[in-house]
Amino acid sequence: MAKIPYKWYKILAVLLLGYTLIYGLLIPLPTDVGMLDETIRNLFYHVPMWFGMMIILMAAWIYSILYLQNQNPKHEIIARALTFTGILMGLCGLFTGMFWGYNTWGSPWTNDPKLNGVAVGMTMYAGYWLIQKSVDDGEKKARLASVYNIFIFPLFIALIFVMPKLAKFSIHPGSGESVNFKTYNKTNNMEMVFYPAIIGWTLFFVWIAEIRARYEILKQRKENEELFA
Amino acid sequence: MFIHIFIAVLITYLSLPGLDKALYSSLFWLIVIFTTIQGISKSFINLNKGHFLYWHQLLSPIQFLVAKLLTNALLMLVFTVFSMLIFTIIHGVMVDDTLSFLLIAIVTGGGISSVFTISSSIAAKTNHPGMLLPVLTFPLVVPLLLIGVKASKKATDGLGFMTSLPEVIILLIMNVLIVVLGVLLVKFIWKE
Numbered sequence: 115m116a117k118i119p120y121k122w123y124k125i126l127a128v129l130l131l132g133y134t135l136i137y138g139l140l141i142p143l144p145t146d147v148g149m150l151d152e153t154i155r156n157l158f159y160h161v162p163m164w165f166g167m168m169i170i171l172m173a174a175w176i177y178s179i180l181y182l183q184n185q186n187p188k189h190e191i192i193a194r195a196l197t198f199t200g201i202l203m204g205l206c207g208l209f210t211g212m213f214w215g216y217n218t219w220g221s222p223w224t225n226d227p228k229l230n231g232v233a234v235g236m237t238m239y240a241g242y243w244l245i246q247k248s249v250d251d252g253e254k255k256a257r258l259a260s261v262y263n264i265f266i267f268p269l270f271i272a273l274i275f276v277m278p279k280l281a282k283f284s285i286h287p288g289s290g291e292s293v294n295f296k297t298y299n300k301t302n303n304m305e306m307v308f309y310p311a312i313i314g315w316t317l318f319f320v321w322i323a324e325i326r327a328r329y330e331i332l333k334q335r336k337e338n339e340e341l342f343a
Numbered sequence: 344m345f346i347h348i349f350i351a352v353l354i355t356y357l358s359l360p361g362l363d364k365a366l367y368s369s370l371f372w373l374i375v376i377f378t379t380i381q382g383i384s385k386s387f388i389n390l391n392k393g394h395f396l397y398w399h400q401l402l403s404p405i406q407f408l409v410a411k412l413l414t415n416a417l418l419m420l421v422f423t424v425f426s427m428l429i430f431t432i433i434h435g436v437m438v439d440d441t442l443s444f445l446l447i448a449i450v451t452g453g454g455i456s457s458v459f460t461i462s463s464s465i466a467a468k469t470n471h472p473g474m475l476l477p478v479l480t481f482p483l484v485v486p487l488l489l490i491g492v493k494a495s496k497k498a499t500d501g502l503g504f505m506t507s508l509p510e511v512i513i514l515l516i517m518n519v520l521i522v523v524l525g526v527l528l529v530k531f532i533w534k535e
Contacts, residue, residue, distance in 0.1 A: 182531050234482050235482075237478075237481075241479040241482065244478055244479070248469045248474075248475055257531050257534065258465055258468055258469065260531070261528045261532055262462075262479070264528060265465075269458075272486045273485065276486070276513065277489060
């Protein structure tokens with residue numbers, strides 16, 4: 115179950131990422147982007163991280179629900195692997211965003227609702243990690259962590275989707291009153307790279323999560339064998 | 344607890360004598376949540392395994408959770424009203440629209456107290472409840488708190504209740520969501 119029985123998605127991930135990396139550097143840019151200039155190419159790295167993080171955390175949420183429903187320890191392991199990968203993706207998105215912000219806004223951290231929302235969201239998921247660390251009993255740990263995961267995901271969504279919508283000003287494009295990237299893209303075909311980049315990065319991180327889940331399952335199987343040997 | 348609130352407000356008065364309206368609602372909420380987390384978390388952390396077993400024989404988990412939610416919401420309400428009273432006595436009248444401020448405070452406080460209840464019931468089951476509780480709890484109330492602070496700032500400026508209606512509706516939706524999630528999940532937290 116934890117091993118996804120298809121090889122093609124790994125090949126697809128590599129192909130799409132190769133395409134993104136190479137063609138993302140070659141693609142001619144729209145000329146009217148102003149101070150964004152060449153940094154707009156970060157669109158292919160920064161934004162897919164957030165899309166992928168949402169998809170992966172959503173999958174983790176679903177697996178946590180599945181775990182509580184049928185008590186299959188494998189589901190919990192998959193949920194855990196997915197959640198940690200989601201956190202990793204969030205951190206990657208945060209760092210690429212900080213580079214981008216440093217070069218366009220002048221500082222890596224600004225008082226923007228999206229940044230603050232994500233910072234708080236990451237501390238929520240740090241709580242998930244702490245629960246894993248501070249309970250000894252395996253089954254209880256799995257149960258509490260799943261409950262916590264199910265509980266925080268809606269709040270996390272509220273933080274990063276509802277809060278920026280409520281805030282009137284944001285210097286992120288596409289939220290509040292600032293300009294949207296769509297206005298730039300009219301003249302160009304950046305979407306040709308953007309959408310493959312989202313799929314490619316997401317598949318790539320799913321791959322990481324799959325390896326992690328398989329490793330954890332094997333580890334647990336070995337422990338069980340030693341226990342009953 | 345009441346002395347706690349009184350001292351906290353007194354400190355804000357001594358350090359910031361000329362408090363303006365912009366700061367008022369943020370300070371107010373800070374004091375209220377730090378007091379409430381003390382009150383609510385105590386009621387969980389001081390319960391040991393024996394207490395849990397005892398309650399388990401008497402009640403179903405959902406009954407226990409609903410009772411806790413109601414008690415804590417009431418507690419939060421009392422704290423909120425009391426700190427408003429103290430704030431008014433010490434700092435003078437800051438809120439232009441007391442009624443809608445109170446209404447917003449009730450809605451936000453209800454949400455915050457239910458998040459506190461559920462997350463402290465999770466934390467109480469771990470090995471280091473006292474250490475884990477703030478880490479698990481504070482990030483979770485941030486979305487509620489930010490919306491609440493924003494809405495109550497409008498009330499302190501006397502903009503009228505209708506301007507903060509969208510925030511109140513979002514808060515109500517989130518409260519319902521939190522309580523429903525809590526009721527659905529409590530039997531998994533509860534099991535030993």
